[in-house]
Amino acid sequence: MLILQLPDGSSKQYEQPVTAEKVAMDISPRLAQAAMAAVVDGKKVDLTTPLPDGEHTFKLLTDRDADSLEILRHTTAHVMAQAVRRVFGKDVQYTIGPALTDDFQYGFYYDFDMPTPAKQEDLEKIEQEMQKIVAEKLPLARLELPVEAAKQKFGQLGQAYKVELIDDLVKDANVSSVSLYEQGDFVDLCRGPHLPNTGKVKAFKLMSVAGAYWRGSEQNKMLTRIYGVAYFDKKAMDEHIQRVEQAKLRDHRLLGKQLGLFLISDAVGPGLPLWLPRGTVIRHQLEGWIRSELTARGYQLVITPHIGRLAMYRTSGHYPYYKDSQFPPILMQDKESACCAEHANEPVLEEGYLLKPMNCPHHIQIYKANQHSYRDLPVRLAEFGTVYRMEQSGELNGLTRVRGFTQDDAHLFCTPDQLEDEVRGCCDLVKLVLGTLGLTDYRVRVGMRDPASDKYVGDPANWERAEQNLRNVVSHLGMNYSEEKGEAAFYGPKIDFVVRDCLGREWQLGTVQVDYNLPERFGLEYMGSDNQPHRPVMVHRAPFGSMERFIGILIEHFGGAFPLWLSPVQAAVLPVSDKFNEYAIKVQQAGKDAGLRVELDDAPDKIGAKIRRWTMQKVPYLFVVGQREQDEQTVSVRQRGAAEVGTFKLDAAIAAMNEEAASRGAKAAFAAT
RNA sequence: GCCAGCGUAGCUCAACGGUAGAGCACCGCUUUUGUAAAGCGGGGGUUGCGGGUUCAAAUCCCACCGCUGGCUCCA
CATH class of the missing domain: 3.10.20.30 (Beta-grasp domain)
Structure with missing residues (x-):
């Protein structure tokens, strides 16, 4: 019953x-x-x-339930695997092929081990075969098999990966049977559920082929991954593709070029961005703003060099622990100290320097330069410090992943008692930064060490303490967060603020890190009220993270249409003909005198062309001036995103703009009339 | 670093074995312009770099550099 x-x-x-x-x-x-x-x-x-x-x-x-989409995509992945086997033959091994529901671009993938990797141009053939399988309306039958029988079945099919997966299910979950799904000439190990038959698969598209290591480890073989997307109808899929195309128009690499913000020149080197004048304005605005916040919060600004002795980075642990991701050290040849002529040309390692991968050792030296009393703490040293890291070539990405970048870095030295308050203060600052710029769609990741890994320095007891400190802070901040093993810095655990770019890829921006280890390695001290030396704790923190990555994300967030205070050009003055150039110059000068960034367009073009030019540059305000404006000392204001908003007295327009800029996006200068 | 794709004028792209082209941008002339592209003319390229195949290479092959999408990595 x-x-x-x-x-x-x-x-x-x-x-x-x-x-x-x-x-x-x-x-x-x-x-x-x-x-x-x-x-x-x-x-x-x-x-x-x-x-x-x-x-x-x-x-x-x-087909109207969101949950069905995952099932559809999973079944589509099976259909693709079946098609790949039909097209490329029985030598192809299929491994794993999940549905993706929160990925911006892709809806599913399947990883194959194939004798020769599939190519882009193969996708069409596979799609055609998939269409056939859909037309065949093959029922998907679920079968439960005892572990041994299932292993035997996949063994006979030459599917060694499936056998390995079953072994793991036994090992990890102690299962005695597994479920398989069979559709015509194809059978797969799968938990399900699936659509009843392949005919239910409607709209799909294979999108790209990529390499992916088996089980995500570079120790393992690289498989061929094919990405695709599927919907219940063609319209929804077309909308998806349209959405991705639209998002690509926000790509900071595209906008950076169109708006003249930055340049990455192969002559300088990959991952080494050059800030163009307009991009530099944005960066200076952000830096100036945060600098004033820092001084208000008791930070002291410092400046340190771009390189430091290798020996210092041995002490800190950077050199031994992260050797692979650094630019090779600058080694000095010291012929005098060479033991003999034969070795005279060998570099003497201890005399080498390292392009700094991090600012902390330099700041530690500043702390160490003085004695500190518990009364002085916390000491907060801040610097826009440029660091260099040898990121893997395949990882470089516009401004979001580069090899030379500037952190809005600071190191806080405090007593253990002060630590959690300091961490809280840093989180508040990060939230202020993200909130002011409207970056509200972020997640908080608490990165802990992976006890199984040997890439961390220091005493496990220090780590326990630091991790507990972070838990205490985040649990009282009212933020949703996820704790992730293996995401810590090598010297301590951290709280990261993670956002997505236009294609849904995650990037870490702000970070707050607790560190008991470097103070120990460098022997840092302060004198306590008990007249005994004590060891301070360090907080590493960067609310923007790096200026490059942050601005990269910001470009996409605003789609290049920056709020007035950040806009490289805040207004353009457009005379309707060159008869009014003289008045236009006066308007421009008045704006400049008031501290605004105003450009003049005196090209011999018609007004429509000028408007188009500056509109495409996403300039917030355009001042059109002609006979009437000259006579009345006014400007006809055109606002980005709107058309004309009215004619205003020159002085009033400038004052209103200054007010808007000072509000950092909270106010608008002109109400549309 | 690995897998796949791509690299042609400042930019966006065409030509895909047979003399390298267009639009925009740039320069000159005409027009003196009222809210998203005025007209005419001109200059600009050893087709990323280096080899090879061929009577002939932007085009085919090899290696390198760079970029894109993933994977791995990410202090």
């Missing part, structure tokens, strides 16, 4: 055996046609799976 509670509150009784499909048919044939899967007691199941006895909540998933 089976009793099903339906979502509308009604219930239905059945004699066994019954499947969800039968229930759907019973309710209405149209529903049965639209049904993709069912949810029994909150768990998604196939339409064809026999329902268990007893009383259950029951819901059918149709």
